Amino acid sequence: MVPPKLVIFDCDGILVDTENLANRRLAEWLSAAGYPTSFEFCRKHYSGRSMASVQKDIEAQTEVRLGADFVDCWNAGLPDLFAHGVEEIPFVRDFIEAVRVAGIAYCVATSARISKMHITLGQTGLLPLFEHAMFSSTMVARGKPFPDLFLHAAETMGFSPDDCIVIEDSVAGTQAGIAAGMRVFSYHGDAYSDRDGLIRAGGIPFDDMRSLAGLVPIN
CATH class of the missing domain: 1.10.150 (DNA polymerase; domain 1)
Structure with a gap:
Protein backbone atom coordinates (compact mmCIF):
# COMPACT_ATOMS: atom_id res chain seq x y z
CA MET A 1 0.00 0.00 0.00
CA PHE A 82 -19.34 20.66 25.37
CA ALA A 83 -18.19 22.82 28.26
CA HIS A 84 -17.27 19.71 30.23
CA GLY A 85 -16.77 16.03 29.55
CA VAL A 86 -15.19 16.19 26.10
CA GLU A 87 -12.11 13.98 25.85
CA GLU A 88 -9.82 13.10 22.99
CA ILE A 89 -10.16 9.65 21.46
CA PRO A 90 -7.64 7.34 23.19
CA PHE A 91 -4.25 7.20 21.46
CA VAL A 92 -5.26 9.37 18.50
CA ARG A 93 -2.67 11.97 19.50
CA ASP A 94 0.06 9.36 19.06
CA PHE A 95 -1.02 8.69 15.48
CA ILE A 96 -1.23 12.42 14.70
CA GLU A 97 2.30 12.81 16.00
CA ALA A 98 3.51 9.87 13.88
CA VAL A 99 1.97 11.49 10.79
CA ARG A 100 3.55 14.83 11.63
CA VAL A 101 7.00 13.35 12.27
CA ALA A 102 6.79 11.46 8.95
CA GLY A 103 6.30 14.79 7.19
CA ILE A 104 2.86 13.85 5.84
CA ALA A 105 0.33 16.63 5.43
CA TYR A 106 -2.86 16.37 7.47
CA CYS A 107 -6.06 18.26 8.16
CA VAL A 108 -9.49 17.91 9.75
CA ALA A 109 -12.70 17.83 7.69
CA THR A 110 -16.01 17.50 9.49
CA SER A 111 -19.72 18.15 9.21
CA ALA A 112 -19.43 20.49 12.19
CA ARG A 113 -18.88 24.21 11.98
CA ILE A 114 -15.45 25.68 12.59
CA SER A 115 -16.79 27.28 15.77
CA LYS A 116 -17.72 23.85 17.14
CA MET A 117 -14.24 22.50 16.37
CA HIS A 118 -12.73 25.38 18.29
CA ILE A 119 -14.82 24.32 21.29
CA THR A 120 -14.21 20.57 21.18
CA LEU A 121 -10.61 20.55 19.98
CA GLY A 122 -9.94 23.39 22.39
CA GLN A 123 -11.31 21.36 25.31
CA THR A 124 -8.88 18.53 24.58
CA GLY A 125 -5.81 20.56 23.69
CA LEU A 126 -5.80 19.27 20.10
CA LEU A 127 -6.70 22.62 18.52
CA PRO A 128 -3.09 23.80 17.98
CA LEU A 129 -2.41 20.68 15.92
CA PHE A 130 -5.21 21.46 13.45
CA GLU A 131 -5.57 25.23 13.31
CA HIS A 132 -3.52 25.25 10.10
CA ALA A 133 -6.12 23.28 8.14
CA MET A 134 -9.75 23.01 9.27
CA PHE A 135 -12.58 22.25 6.86
CA SER A 136 -16.32 22.27 7.52
CA SER A 137 -19.33 21.13 5.53
CA THR A 138 -20.46 24.75 5.66
CA MET A 139 -17.79 25.38 3.02
CA VAL A 140 -19.40 23.13 0.39
CA ALA A 141 -22.78 22.66 -1.25
CA ARG A 142 -23.41 19.14 0.03
CA GLY A 143 -22.31 17.48 3.26
CA LYS A 144 -21.59 13.84 3.95
CA PRO A 145 -22.38 11.26 2.55
CA PHE A 146 -21.55 13.30 -0.57
CA PRO A 147 -17.83 13.65 -1.40
CA ASP A 148 -17.76 17.45 -1.64
CA LEU A 149 -16.11 18.15 1.72
CA PHE A 150 -13.22 15.72 1.29
CA LEU A 151 -12.66 16.82 -2.31
CA HIS A 152 -12.60 20.44 -1.18
CA ALA A 153 -10.09 19.65 1.56
CA ALA A 154 -7.82 17.74 -0.83
CA GLU A 155 -7.96 20.44 -3.50
CA THR A 156 -7.28 23.21 -1.01
CA MET A 157 -4.34 21.29 0.45
CA GLY A 158 -3.01 20.63 -3.04
CA PHE A 159 -3.44 16.86 -3.37
CA SER A 160 -5.32 14.54 -5.71
CA PRO A 161 -7.92 12.23 -4.16
CA ASP A 162 -5.91 9.07 -4.78
CA ASP A 163 -3.07 10.52 -2.69
CA CYS A 164 -5.39 10.98 0.30
CA ILE A 165 -6.71 8.77 3.06
CA VAL A 166 -9.64 9.52 5.34
CA ILE A 167 -9.98 8.52 9.01
CA GLU A 168 -13.70 8.24 9.77
CA ASP A 169 -16.10 6.69 12.26
CA SER A 170 -19.49 7.19 10.63
CA VAL A 171 -21.17 5.41 7.76
CA ALA A 172 -21.99 8.73 6.10
CA GLY A 173 -18.38 9.86 6.38
CA THR A 174 -17.07 6.56 5.06
CA GLN A 175 -19.44 6.78 2.11
CA ALA A 176 -18.23 10.33 1.45
CA GLY A 177 -14.59 9.31 1.48
CA ILE A 178 -15.16 6.36 -0.84
CA ALA A 179 -17.22 8.56 -3.19
CA ALA A 180 -14.30 11.00 -3.25
CA GLY A 181 -12.00 8.23 -4.49
CA MET A 182 -10.01 8.01 -1.27
CA ARG A 183 -9.02 5.11 0.95
CA VAL A 184 -11.05 5.22 4.15
CA PHE A 185 -10.06 3.73 7.49
CA SER A 186 -13.19 3.38 9.61
CA TYR A 187 -12.93 3.40 13.39
CA HIS A 188 -15.43 1.35 15.38
CA GLY A 189 -13.98 1.57 18.86
CA ASP A 190 -17.20 2.98 20.31
CA ALA A 191 -19.82 0.59 21.67
CA TYR A 192 -22.44 2.20 19.43
CA SER A 193 -20.39 2.03 16.23
CA ASP A 194 -21.99 0.40 13.20
CA ARG A 195 -19.09 -1.87 12.23
CA ASP A 196 -21.05 -3.78 9.61
CA GLY A 197 -22.34 -0.56 8.09
CA LEU A 198 -18.82 0.85 7.91
CA ILE A 199 -17.59 -2.25 6.11
CA ARG A 200 -20.53 -2.21 3.68
CA ALA A 201 -19.72 1.43 2.94
CA GLY A 202 -16.21 0.39 1.87
CA GLY A 203 -14.16 1.33 4.91
CA ILE A 204 -11.15 -0.56 6.24
CA PRO A 205 -12.25 -1.33 9.81
CA PHE A 206 -10.17 -0.90 12.96
CA ASP A 207 -11.15 -0.58 16.62
CA ASP A 208 -8.02 0.80 18.32
CA MET A 209 -6.07 3.91 17.34
CA ARG A 210 -2.88 2.11 18.30
CA SER A 211 -3.41 -0.31 15.42
CA LEU A 212 -3.86 2.45 12.83
CA ALA A 213 -0.14 3.02 12.35
CA GLY A 214 0.16 -0.63 11.35
CA LEU A 215 -2.59 -0.26 8.75
CA VAL A 216 -1.43 3.03 7.25
CA PRO A 217 2.09 3.07 5.76
CA ILE A 218 3.44 6.37 7.05
CA ASN A 219 7.16 5.61 7.29
Whole structure:
Protein backbone atom coordinates (compact mmCIF):
# COMPACT_ATOMS: atom_id res chain seq x y z
CA MET A 1 0.00 0.00 0.00
CA VAL A 2 1.41 3.37 -1.06
CA PRO A 3 1.92 5.89 1.75
CA PRO A 4 -0.60 8.76 1.68
CA LYS A 5 0.42 12.32 0.93
CA LEU A 6 -2.51 13.73 2.90
CA VAL A 7 -4.33 12.33 5.94
CA ILE A 8 -7.83 13.75 6.41
CA PHE A 9 -9.23 13.32 9.92
CA ASP A 10 -12.89 13.51 10.77
CA CYS A 11 -13.39 15.34 14.07
CA ASP A 12 -16.27 14.00 16.18
CA GLY A 13 -15.67 10.39 17.07
CA ILE A 14 -12.15 10.37 15.61
CA LEU A 15 -10.34 13.21 17.37
CA VAL A 16 -12.81 13.97 20.15
CA ASP A 17 -15.41 11.88 21.97
CA THR A 18 -18.56 13.93 21.40
CA GLU A 19 -20.99 11.69 19.51
CA ASN A 20 -22.74 10.28 22.57
CA LEU A 21 -23.20 13.69 24.20
CA ALA A 22 -24.50 15.22 20.98
CA ASN A 23 -26.86 12.40 20.03
CA ARG A 24 -28.41 12.19 23.48
CA ARG A 25 -29.30 15.86 23.25
CA LEU A 26 -30.42 15.51 19.63
CA ALA A 27 -32.83 12.71 20.56
CA GLU A 28 -34.30 14.94 23.27
CA TRP A 29 -34.66 17.91 20.89
CA LEU A 30 -36.24 15.91 18.09
CA SER A 31 -38.67 14.16 20.43
CA ALA A 32 -39.72 17.48 21.95
CA ALA A 33 -40.25 18.87 18.44
CA GLY A 34 -42.70 16.10 17.56
CA TYR A 35 -40.34 13.54 16.03
CA PRO A 36 -40.20 10.80 18.70
CA THR A 37 -36.85 9.07 18.54
CA SER A 38 -34.13 7.54 20.70
CA PHE A 39 -30.47 8.09 21.41
CA GLU A 40 -29.67 4.77 19.75
CA PHE A 41 -31.49 5.74 16.54
CA CYS A 42 -29.78 9.12 16.37
CA ARG A 43 -26.39 7.60 17.16
CA LYS A 44 -26.73 5.14 14.30
CA HIS A 45 -28.35 7.32 11.66
CA TYR A 46 -27.21 10.88 12.36
CA SER A 47 -23.61 10.52 13.53
CA GLY A 48 -21.29 12.34 11.18
CA ARG A 49 -24.12 14.38 9.67
CA SER A 50 -24.62 18.12 9.77
CA MET A 51 -27.71 19.39 11.54
CA ALA A 52 -28.84 21.02 8.30
CA SER A 53 -28.86 17.64 6.56
CA VAL A 54 -30.61 15.97 9.51
CA GLN A 55 -33.35 18.60 9.42
CA LYS A 56 -33.67 18.31 5.64
CA ASP A 57 -34.10 14.54 5.82
CA ILE A 58 -36.65 14.60 8.63
CA GLU A 59 -38.74 17.32 6.98
CA ALA A 60 -38.58 15.54 3.60
CA GLN A 61 -39.77 12.23 5.04
CA THR A 62 -42.32 13.42 7.60
CA GLU A 63 -44.72 16.26 8.28
CA VAL A 64 -42.58 17.41 11.23
CA ARG A 65 -41.21 20.93 10.88
CA LEU A 66 -38.25 21.72 13.14
CA GLY A 67 -38.30 25.45 12.46
CA ALA A 68 -36.16 27.90 10.54
CA ASP A 69 -34.01 28.51 13.59
CA PHE A 70 -33.35 24.83 14.42
CA VAL A 71 -29.73 24.76 13.23
CA ASP A 72 -28.90 28.14 14.77
CA CYS A 73 -30.41 27.12 18.11
CA TRP A 74 -28.51 23.84 18.03
CA ASN A 75 -25.20 25.59 17.40
CA ALA A 76 -25.93 28.20 20.04
CA GLY A 77 -26.22 25.42 22.63
CA LEU A 78 -22.94 23.70 21.79
CA PRO A 79 -20.67 25.73 24.09
CA ASP A 80 -22.80 24.65 27.05
CA LEU A 81 -23.08 21.04 25.86
CA PHE A 82 -19.34 20.66 25.37
CA ALA A 83 -18.19 22.82 28.26
CA HIS A 84 -17.27 19.71 30.23
CA GLY A 85 -16.77 16.03 29.55
CA VAL A 86 -15.19 16.19 26.10
CA GLU A 87 -12.11 13.98 25.85
CA GLU A 88 -9.82 13.10 22.99
CA ILE A 89 -10.16 9.65 21.46
CA PRO A 90 -7.64 7.34 23.19
CA PHE A 91 -4.25 7.20 21.46
CA VAL A 92 -5.26 9.37 18.50
CA ARG A 93 -2.67 11.97 19.50
CA ASP A 94 0.06 9.36 19.06
CA PHE A 95 -1.02 8.69 15.48
CA ILE A 96 -1.23 12.42 14.70
CA GLU A 97 2.30 12.81 16.00
CA ALA A 98 3.51 9.87 13.88
CA VAL A 99 1.97 11.49 10.79
CA ARG A 100 3.55 14.83 11.63
CA VAL A 101 7.00 13.35 12.27
CA ALA A 102 6.79 11.46 8.95
CA GLY A 103 6.30 14.79 7.19
CA ILE A 104 2.86 13.85 5.84
CA ALA A 105 0.33 16.63 5.43
CA TYR A 106 -2.86 16.37 7.47
CA CYS A 107 -6.06 18.26 8.16
CA VAL A 108 -9.49 17.91 9.75
CA ALA A 109 -12.70 17.83 7.69
CA THR A 110 -16.01 17.50 9.49
CA SER A 111 -19.72 18.15 9.21
CA ALA A 112 -19.43 20.49 12.19
CA ARG A 113 -18.88 24.21 11.98
CA ILE A 114 -15.45 25.68 12.59
CA SER A 115 -16.79 27.28 15.77
CA LYS A 116 -17.72 23.85 17.14
CA MET A 117 -14.24 22.50 16.37
CA HIS A 118 -12.73 25.38 18.29
CA ILE A 119 -14.82 24.32 21.29
CA THR A 120 -14.21 20.57 21.18
CA LEU A 121 -10.61 20.55 19.98
CA GLY A 122 -9.94 23.39 22.39
CA GLN A 123 -11.31 21.36 25.31
CA THR A 124 -8.88 18.53 24.58
CA GLY A 125 -5.81 20.56 23.69
CA LEU A 126 -5.80 19.27 20.10
CA LEU A 127 -6.70 22.62 18.52
CA PRO A 128 -3.09 23.80 17.98
CA LEU A 129 -2.41 20.68 15.92
CA PHE A 130 -5.21 21.46 13.45
CA GLU A 131 -5.57 25.23 13.31
CA HIS A 132 -3.52 25.25 10.10
CA ALA A 133 -6.12 23.28 8.14
CA MET A 134 -9.75 23.01 9.27
CA PHE A 135 -12.58 22.25 6.86
CA SER A 136 -16.32 22.27 7.52
CA SER A 137 -19.33 21.13 5.53
CA THR A 138 -20.46 24.75 5.66
CA MET A 139 -17.79 25.38 3.02
CA VAL A 140 -19.40 23.13 0.39
CA ALA A 141 -22.78 22.66 -1.25
CA ARG A 142 -23.41 19.14 0.03
CA GLY A 143 -22.31 17.48 3.26
CA LYS A 144 -21.59 13.84 3.95
CA PRO A 145 -22.38 11.26 2.55
CA PHE A 146 -21.55 13.30 -0.57
CA PRO A 147 -17.83 13.65 -1.40
CA ASP A 148 -17.76 17.45 -1.64
CA LEU A 149 -16.11 18.15 1.72
CA PHE A 150 -13.22 15.72 1.29
CA LEU A 151 -12.66 16.82 -2.31
CA HIS A 152 -12.60 20.44 -1.18
CA ALA A 153 -10.09 19.65 1.56
CA ALA A 154 -7.82 17.74 -0.83
CA GLU A 155 -7.96 20.44 -3.50
CA THR A 156 -7.28 23.21 -1.01
CA MET A 157 -4.34 21.29 0.45
CA GLY A 158 -3.01 20.63 -3.04
CA PHE A 159 -3.44 16.86 -3.37
CA SER A 160 -5.32 14.54 -5.71
CA PRO A 161 -7.92 12.23 -4.16
CA ASP A 162 -5.91 9.07 -4.78
CA ASP A 163 -3.07 10.52 -2.69
CA CYS A 164 -5.39 10.98 0.30
CA ILE A 165 -6.71 8.77 3.06
CA VAL A 166 -9.64 9.52 5.34
CA ILE A 167 -9.98 8.52 9.01
CA GLU A 168 -13.70 8.24 9.77
CA ASP A 169 -16.10 6.69 12.26
CA SER A 170 -19.49 7.19 10.63
CA VAL A 171 -21.17 5.41 7.76
CA ALA A 172 -21.99 8.73 6.10
CA GLY A 173 -18.38 9.86 6.38
CA THR A 174 -17.07 6.56 5.06
CA GLN A 175 -19.44 6.78 2.11
CA ALA A 176 -18.23 10.33 1.45
CA GLY A 177 -14.59 9.31 1.48
CA ILE A 178 -15.16 6.36 -0.84
CA ALA A 179 -17.22 8.56 -3.19
CA ALA A 180 -14.30 11.00 -3.25
CA GLY A 181 -12.00 8.23 -4.49
CA MET A 182 -10.01 8.01 -1.27
CA ARG A 183 -9.02 5.11 0.95
CA VAL A 184 -11.05 5.22 4.15
CA PHE A 185 -10.06 3.73 7.49
CA SER A 186 -13.19 3.38 9.61
CA TYR A 187 -12.93 3.40 13.39
CA HIS A 188 -15.43 1.35 15.38
CA GLY A 189 -13.98 1.57 18.86
CA ASP A 190 -17.20 2.98 20.31
CA ALA A 191 -19.82 0.59 21.67
CA TYR A 192 -22.44 2.20 19.43
CA SER A 193 -20.39 2.03 16.23
CA ASP A 194 -21.99 0.40 13.20
CA ARG A 195 -19.09 -1.87 12.23
CA ASP A 196 -21.05 -3.78 9.61
CA GLY A 197 -22.34 -0.56 8.09
CA LEU A 198 -18.82 0.85 7.91
CA ILE A 199 -17.59 -2.25 6.11
CA ARG A 200 -20.53 -2.21 3.68
CA ALA A 201 -19.72 1.43 2.94
CA GLY A 202 -16.21 0.39 1.87
CA GLY A 203 -14.16 1.33 4.91
CA ILE A 204 -11.15 -0.56 6.24
CA PRO A 205 -12.25 -1.33 9.81
CA PHE A 206 -10.17 -0.90 12.96
CA ASP A 207 -11.15 -0.58 16.62
CA ASP A 208 -8.02 0.80 18.32
CA MET A 209 -6.07 3.91 17.34
CA ARG A 210 -2.88 2.11 18.30
CA SER A 211 -3.41 -0.31 15.42
CA LEU A 212 -3.86 2.45 12.83
CA ALA A 213 -0.14 3.02 12.35
CA GLY A 214 0.16 -0.63 11.35
CA LEU A 215 -2.59 -0.26 8.75
CA VAL A 216 -1.43 3.03 7.25
CA PRO A 217 2.09 3.07 5.76
CA ILE A 218 3.44 6.37 7.05
CA ASN A 219 7.16 5.61 7.29
